Amino acid sequence: MMVLAVTLHNIPEGMAVGVVFAGAIANNTGITMAGAIALAIGIAIQNFPEGAIISMPLKSEGMSKSKAFLYGTLSGIVEPIGAIITIALTNLVVPILPYFLSFAAGAMVYVVVEELIPESQSGEHSNIGTIGVAIGFVIMMVLDVALG
Numbered sequence: 001m002m003v004l005a006v007t008l009h010n011i012p013e014g015m016a017v018g019v020v021f022a023g024a025i026a027n028n029t030g031i032t033m034a035g036a037i038a039l040a041i042g043i044a045i046q047n048f049p050e051g052a053i054i055s056m057p058l059k060s061e062g063m064s065k066s067k068a069f070l071y072g073t074l075s076g077i078v079e080p081i082g083a084i085i086t087i088a089l090t091n092l093v094v095p096i097l098p099y100f101l102s103f104a105a106g107a108m109v110y111v112v113v114e115e116l117i118p119e120s121q122s123g124e125h126s127n128i129g130t131i132g133v134a135i136g137f138v139i140m141m142v143l144d145v146a147l148g
Contacts, residue, residue, distance in 0.1 A: 001115065002057065002111060002115060003054055003071055003075055006050050006108075006111070008107045009104045009107045009108045010050070010078045010082070010104075011078050011100070012100035013104060014079035014080060014083040015086040015093060015101075016101065017039060018082060018084065018087045018093075019093065019097060020040075021036045021040075021087055022086065022087045024036040025087070043079070047076050047079070050072075050076065051072035051075065051076055054071055054072040054075050055068040055069050055071065055072035058071055
C-alpha cells in the first residue's frame with residue numbers, strides 16, 4: 001500500500017514540475033528557469049526520504065536490500081515521466097492540475113493516518129515519533145514564512 005500511495009503521490013509532483021518548466025519555456029508567465037530548477041531540486045531532495053519510507057520497511061520485512069532499494073527508486077521514476085508528459089500536454093493538464101495535486105495530498109494523508117501514525121505510536125519509544133512530527137511541522141512553518 002505504501003509503494004502505491006507514494007507512487008501515486010509522485011505523479012502529480014512530477015506534473016507540477018512540468019507545469020513550472022513549461023511556464024519557464026513559454027517566457028510569458030513570469031516564471032524563470034532558475035525558479036523551475038529550484039523547484040525541481042527541492043522536490044528531488046524531498047524524494048530521498050520518500051524513497052526511504054518505502055525501502056526501509058520492505059527491508060525490515062525480509063526483502064533483499066537491492067530489491068527494496070529498487071522499489072524505492074521505481075516509486076520516484078514516475079516524477080520525471082509525469083513532468084515530460086505535462087510539458088508536452090501543458091494546455092490540457094494545467095486546468096486539472098489542482099485536482100491531481102489534491103489527489104496526491106489525499107493519498108499521502110491517508111497513508112500517514114492509516115499506516116505511519118499507528119506504527120510510530122507502537123512500541124517503547126512512541127514519544128520520538130510525536131517529537132519528530134512536531135519538529136518537522138515547525139521546520140515546515142519556518143520555511144513557509146521565510147520563503148513566502
